[in-house]
Amino acid sequence: MPKNQMILLKRRPTGMPCDEDFERSEQTTPELSEGEALVKTLYLSLDPYMRGIMDQKESYIPSVNLGEVMRGHVVGVVVQSRAATLDPGDHVHGMGGWQAYSVGPASTWRKIDTMLAPLPAWLGPLGLPGWTAHVGLMDLGSPKPGETVVVSSAAGAVGTVAGQLARIAGCRVVGIAGGSDKCRYVVDELGFHACVDYKAPDFDRALAAAVPSGIDINFENVGGSVLDTIWPLMNRHSRLVVSGLIAQYNQTAPCPGPDLTVLLRNRINIRGFIISEHLAQIPNAVQQVGRLLRDGQIKTREDIVDGLDKAPAAFIGMLNGRNFGKLMVRLAEGQ
């Protein structure tokens, strides 16, 4: 069996994680039992939710124990199989974790069709970020043509898909992103109607000017002071779909939220969701987003880092807003 490289959770971070919270480890991959498969990781997805599972306190998904391999979605290739459903050479998607190889029940992997889209897309628009964008915006946000949709973290993996879906649904879409490069990309490449730089000194004024009819849907990935700026612009009967709160994940004290007087006055609905509770809607999301991707109506961008060793630094960079596109680690060439 091959030697496995792994990255373990060594210490629970206080606030922003650092490299010392992770530990590199190596061990020989165990032999397969009946029904199991050995999968070689090709790409590992890095996502904001991983910050939550490093904490002891229950996040919206279970914590990683100290000394355990960090969890994460991967796409990989089957190397050995003792299950009828998987053959060596099959490309698969699943919770492989931050490691070069994983061994587990074949049933925990789903085969992916690399003819429909290349491997990295299965960690982006056709993976967790794409499902989250589709279910959150389309199923929970219910966009109607002519409505104004604001998407924060607009250049991120979820935001890019959510914003393009809103545009295709006939909405006016305004992104919020950090820096003029990202804002330009969001407007010029992804076709958002406007994008506002939250780091600019006139962010408040610029956002208000970009939504002359107010905001009907806020697809929120950030929270904190970005949401404070969005909130007073929310229209009557508007919807705030909370997909993520990256600005709050490293907070060690409770973070004051939006004034509910505005919610009552405008009959706003705020809803938090997690994609794992909407499994029944995922096949539809894959089908819809897959079609739009193939037709060129949805564009994506990957931010690919080479080598498992780079995962902690890339992850920390993402929490600081330094990635540009769907962040993933390439462990091996696969396709």
Added chain:
Amino acid sequence: MPKNQMILLKRRPTGMPCDEDFERSEQTTPELSEGEALVKTLYLSLDPYMRGIMDQKESYIPSVNLGEVMRGHVVGVVVQSRAATLDPGDHVHGMGGWQAYSVGPASTWRKIDTMLAPLPAWLGPLGLPGWTAHVGLMDLGSPKPGETVVVSSAAGAVGTVAGQLARIAGCRVVGIAGGSDKCRYVVDELGFHACVDYKAPDFDRALAAAVPSGIDINFENVGGSVLDTIWPLMNRHSRLVVSGLIAQYNQTAPCPGPDLTVLLRNRINIRGFIISEHLAQIPNAVQQVGRLLRDGQIKTREDIVDGLDKAPAAFIGMLNGRNFGKLMVRLAEGQ
């Protein structure tokens, strides 16, 4: 035509209203036009939402203009009618305002059946507060047997009905009220399982102890620091139905709301509503609450003040939590 006594909005309050914000006035009632009726006010309802309509800024219903009669629901008796639908002697419910008589289109009044319940009940469980409680708790909160429901302002006009409806729906109901008299009433008379005094020094601990399985529905009438105490106890998939925010109506600065990290972690739904947007559900609410009232399953209590002149002081007292039961002003004996 009779002489009319009226209370007008003289000045917009800053923070808590005071008597000087109101003005007494007298004028002869105008002659009826075709299709109009003259209604003599018997009882005037005083409700927290009236604070909002005293402000210039748009509340959740339109503002009262300076010099205009304060708006308010009344029950009254038809004195003269030039409409086929109303006859002298009919008891009616409508937006009569803070005045002894009102003249207006007959279509703005709805006849009430004083055989089903006495007049004051039509301003309480069978009026705006009862409709609000029924639509907010039953239609928007969707209580399931065994769930824990927390109702703030539990001894108030809306809270008493909401809590009793939750009890009848098979929920564990915990009230929050100000002072031990109100708490005792809520438990002993209304059958809540517990009631916690928000003025007591150990309020936080007492509320946590009263909801050992956490909170599934918060029917919120108060906001502010009461909601801050409720919020960390909200369960996974819990619902926060915002019916009112009496603690925030007199705030002159934005009031920080609940930490959305908790909302995301527990997939909570927060919803603000106003009863006037749920007109289709009101007949069902009247029917359901009317039946429960007749069967003695829902009890009510009125806090009746005599004389229109007392309305401003009674209203200010209510905003300070001094009423006990549905607050109304009796202008004349009617039944």
